[in-house]
Amino acid sequence: MHRLIASGVLVMVVYAIALIIGTAIAAPTSLTGFTQVFFPQQYSELYGGITGDWQQLGQLFTQLQGDLFWKVFLGVITVVPAVFLLHFMIVGAKSFSHDGPQILFFNAFTRLIHWIGAIAFSLLVITGLLIIFGGIFGGGAPIRFARTVHLVAAIVFAFDAVLMFLIWVKDMFPALCDIHWIFILGGYLSKEKKPVPAGKYNAGQKAWFWLATVGGLAMAYTGYVIWGMQGDLDTVRLYAIIHNILGMVLVSLFLTHLYMSLFAIKGSLNSMITGYKPKEEVDILHSRYKYE
Amino acid sequence: MTNSLNDIRHAKSMIFIGSNATEAHPVSMQHILHAKEVNNAPIIVVDPRYTKLAAKATEFVRIRPGSDAAFIMGLINEVIANGWQDKEFIQSRVSGYEEMAEVAKHYTPEVVEDITGIPAEQTKRVAQILAQNRPASLTWCMGGTQHHIGSSITRTFCILQLVLGNMGKSGGGTNIFRGHDNVQGATDMCVLADSLPGYYGLSDGAWKHWCRVWDVDYDYIVGRFPDKEWMGKKGFSLARWYEGVLAEEKLETPTPVKAMIQWGCGSNSNSQYNRVVKALNKLELLVIVDPFPTIAAAVTKTDNVYLLPSASQYETSGSVTSTSRQIQWRYKVVDPVYDSKDDYEIMSLLVNKLGFADEFYKNIKEVPEDITREINKGTLTIGYNGQTPERIKMHMENWHTFDIDDLQAKGGPCDGDYYGMPWPCWTDEHPGTPILYDISKPVAEGGLPFRNRFGDVATYIMSGREEGQLAAKGVCNPGSEVQGGYSEFKEVVPGTNWKTDLSQKTIKTALDKGMAPFGNARARCVVWNFPDQIPIHREPLHSPRPDLVDKYPTYEDKPNHFRVHTRYNTEQNKDLAKDYPYVLTTGRMVEHMGGGAETRSSKYLSELQPEMYAEINPRLANNLGIRKDDMIVIESPEGSKIKVKAFITPRVDDKTIFLPFHFAGTLMGESYLKDYPEGYEPYVVGDPGNTVTNYGYDIITQIQATKDGLCKVTRA
C-alpha cells in the first residue's frame, strides 16, 4: 500500500518537473491572436530555404497528410481492436492459477519506470489521435490542450524510454527461439498450455520493446523537429512523414500490447503491479527462461 | 521640374542620371513605367550602381561618380557631330550655342571613356537613342548635384535638353524629382542663406519689396542687423553651418554661431558628421523642433538642449508645393496629440516671447490661410500670386475632375485649371503653367517663353562675340502683341517692374497683351556669372584618378564662400588615392527617409531595414577577405571611421562603396540609445554614413559633395 502511494507521488513529481521544464522554455503570452514573434533574423534564417530547392517533399507530404494518413490511422484503431475482439471471442484468454508458487519477474524500479512510461505513452497515443482527428471535435482549445499534453508526455516519455531501454535491453536481444515463436505466433492461436519457445521475454515482447524505446525516441526526436520547426522545410516535412508512419506502427503495437497485457493473459496486469508471475505461467509462456 | 510627373507619360525616351527614382520617388514610377509600356520608351539609367531603377532600364550606363559633366558634354558633342541637334530651336531660343559647341568638341567618346569609364560605343548609342526618340525627359536628383561641380553638372543637363530641343514640350523637359512633399515649397520660399523668399536675392530692392509685402518699416528691418552691410551678405549654408560654430576655419562673420534652432532637420544628413557633432556640443543653446527626438538630441551632451515636440502633417494644415510645382492643401484631421504643438503655434509662442509679434503677424490673422495670401501678394517672381487658399482647396475637393494625362480639369468647378495651378500662375484666373517654356499655348492658358533675366545683349569673353539674348523674330506665344523676343516688363507702374509691382497691374498688362511679364528671351549656354561659364569636367576634390587631376584640376580656393573659407585646389590631393583607393558614394533606401529619426521610429520600416550596411562588390570583398555579414570599417581621408555590416552585392562595381545615410545612434561600437529621452529611442540604430563622407562643396551653392569621395575599407 505504501509502495503504491510512494509510486504515485513519484509519478506526479516526474510530471511536475516536466511541466516546469516546459514552461521555462516558453514565453508566456496570450493564447490566440497577435503576439510578439520571431525576430527578423530568425525569420530570415527560417525562410532561408525559400529560394532554394525546398519543394522536393511538399507534394508528397500534402498527399500523404491530406489523403492517406488519417485513413490508415482510422484503419488501425478499428481493425486492430476488431481482430483482437475476434480472437478473444474465438480463442479466449490464457489463464494460470495465482495460488501456487510465484516468481519475481519485475522489480520495484522496473515497475515504476514501466508505469511512468505507460501513462505517458497512453497520453501520447490518445492526444496524438485527438490531433489527427481534431476536426471531428471541432478543433480549438481542447485540441490545443491535447497538443500541450502531447508535448509534456513526450518529454516524460523520452526520459523514461532511455531508462526502460537500459533496464531491459540485456534481455531483449534476438535469439533463435524467437524465430520459432513467430512461426507459432506465440501459441496464442490455440487454447492449449504447451510450453512456448521464449526466454524471459518472447519475440513479440522484444519487438514491442525495440519499437517502443528506440522507435519511441525516434518519435520524440521527429516530434521535436516538427514542434520547433528545427531545420529547413524539406527536413521538417520528412520528419512529419516519419512521425506519422512510425506512429501508425506504434499505435498498432500499443493496442496489441494492451490486449496482451490486459485481456489475453489473465492476471498479467497484476504481475506488473506486484512484480510476481505464477511459476506455471513462466514455465509455459517463457519456457527457456532460467530463473533461480 | 519644368514639366510634371504626369507629363512623363508622354515621353518617347527617358534618361535618369544621378536619380534612383524607384527608391527615392517610388510613386512617380507609375508614370515612368506607363511611358515605357505604352510609348515603348527606352529608359536610360546613368548611375555608378545598378539600382532598382536600373533594373527597369533598357540601357544601363555605369558611370564613375563625379564625371557626369564629361559624359553629358560627350553626349552633346555626339549629338552635334551627327547633326541631330534641333537647329530651329537653337537658332530661335538658345544663346551661346557656338561657344558651348566649341567646348563640347573636347569630349569625344574616347575622352569620355577615359574620364567616366563608359565605353565609347555606349556614349554613341545613348546619344542616338535620345536623338531618335524625342521628346526625351531628363531627370536628375542628388546624384547630379552633390558634387563640387554640381552647378556645372546640372547646367550640362539643361544644355543637353536645349540642344535636343526637348524644352517646352510635353514629354520632354528637365525634370528634377524633388524629394519631400514640400521641399519645392521650402525652396521657393528660399529657406536658404542667400535669398529672400521667391528668389528675390538679398539686394536692397529685394529687402524693400518684402518689407512692403510684410507691411513693416524698412528701417526697422535694417535695425535688426548688426550693420546694414550684413543684410546683403549670404549667411552660413546648411552644408557648413557647423564651421560657423567651431570657428576653426577662417570665417567672415561678425560673430561665431552660438545658438541653433533645428526646425524639422535631421542633422545626420550633413557630410563630415563628426564635425557636426563637435559643433553641436559647442553650442550654447540648441533647440530641436521635431515630432521625433532626432540624433542631435542624443549626441549633444551639453545642457541647454531643448526638445519641442512638433505635430505631424495630420495635425496641421497649410499649402505645400510638389515637385511638379503644384500647390496642394493639407487638411488637419486630428488635433496635435500629447504635448505636441503645430509649427504655427510654436512659432507664435516664440515670436511673442521675443517681442515682435506685431510686426511678424501684421497681415496674419487667420492661420494658415493668411500666410498663403501673403505669399500670393509678394511672390511675383515665380508667379505664386494666383494660387489663393480658396482655389487650392477647390482643387483638392475636385481632385477627380482633373485628367491624369494632361492635368487639366475637364468640366466641373475647376474647369480649365491645371491641377494645383503649377507656378507661375499669374492671376487668380490663370490656370497655372503645367509645362514651363511651352510657347505653343498663349500665356494666359499656361504657355511660357524663356525668362529675360540676364539682359538683352551679352558679349562672350571666350570668343568676343556679341549676341542678343532675346528670342528670335516670330518666336513667341500665340496672341503675343510683340511677335518675337521682348524684355521683361518695367515701369508699367512707375518705379516698379513686374516683380516689385504689388498692385500686379504689370502682370495683368502683360497677360492682356498675350505676353509673359518676365520677357521672352533665349536660354543661355554661357553663364557669365559662374567661374566655368561653359560647364567643363573637373576631377572631384578627392579623386581616384591622379592622372586626370592634372588635366582637369579643380578651382582655386574660395575665401568667403557662405562666410567660410572653402578649399578647392589646396584640398585636391593626388596622393590620397594610394591610401584611400575606393570611391565612396551615398544614397537612399526606399524604406527610410532622410536622417531616419522618423522612419527608424516606425516599427514596420525598421523591421524591413534594421541594419546599417555598406554595399561592396563580390570581387572587392573577396580581395579584402570580407565575407557575408562581416563587420567592416570604412575610413575617410579626414580620419573618421564607421563600423557597418558588409552587404556583398554586384550593385556596385569593384572600385566603389555605397552607404545609405539614414542611420544614426551608434558609432564604432558605442551606442547613443541611452542618451535619447527614455521611451523615445528609435527601434533601430546604426553608424551614420555621413561620418565618413569627405570634405567637398559646390563652388556656387556649397552643396556637400557626398557622391564622390574616397575611403578605405578593412575587415573589423
Added chain:
Amino acid sequence: MARMRFLCDTERCIDCSGCVVACKEGNHVPVGINRRRVITMKQGEPGEKSISVACMHCSDAPCIAVCPVDAIYQRADGIVLVSKETCIGCGYCFMACPFGAPQFPKGNVFGARGAMDKCTFCAGGPEENFSAEEKKLYGQNRIAEGKVPLCASMCATKALLAGDADVVADVFRERVFQRGSGVNAWGWNRAYKKD
C-alpha cells in the same frame, strides 16, 4: 461566382515594400509576421526582378487538405481563410504551402506556436463582418466593403493586382500585349513607325 486572385506584375514591381507595410499597418500585424513579402531575384544584376508574394488563395489549397482540425476553409469566391479559434498551431499548413504563406506567432505554453496567421485577402475571418472580434484577430474586412485588399490598392505602379480572376487576367493580358512580346523597344510601333 467571381474567384479572387492576386497577380504581381514583375515588370512593374519596384521592390518598395509598400504592400508589405500597408498590410501590416492596416491589419495591425505584429513585427515578425509577414503576411506579404517582396522577393527580389538576381539582385543588383541585369535581369533583376521583384515579386510580391502572399497567400495565393489556391483553388485546390494544400493547406486545407492537410489541416487536421479543418481550421482552414475556402469561401465561394475562392478566398482561403483560417479560423483562429479552431487552429491548434500544428504547422502542417506551413509544411504543405508552396509559398510559405502561413505564419505563426510565438508565445503559447512550452514555446508552442500560436494560431496560424496569413493573408486574408482583406476579407477578415469567420467572425461576423466588421465586428470587433474579427478586427482583432484578422484585421480589416475590405472585401465586405467592396474594396480591393490594402496591398493592391496601395501599390503605386499597379504591379500588384487583386480581384476577380477574369478581370485581373484581362488587365495583365492588355499589358503584355502593349509591351509587345517582351521585347519592349522593338514592337510593331518601332518597326512600322505607327505613332
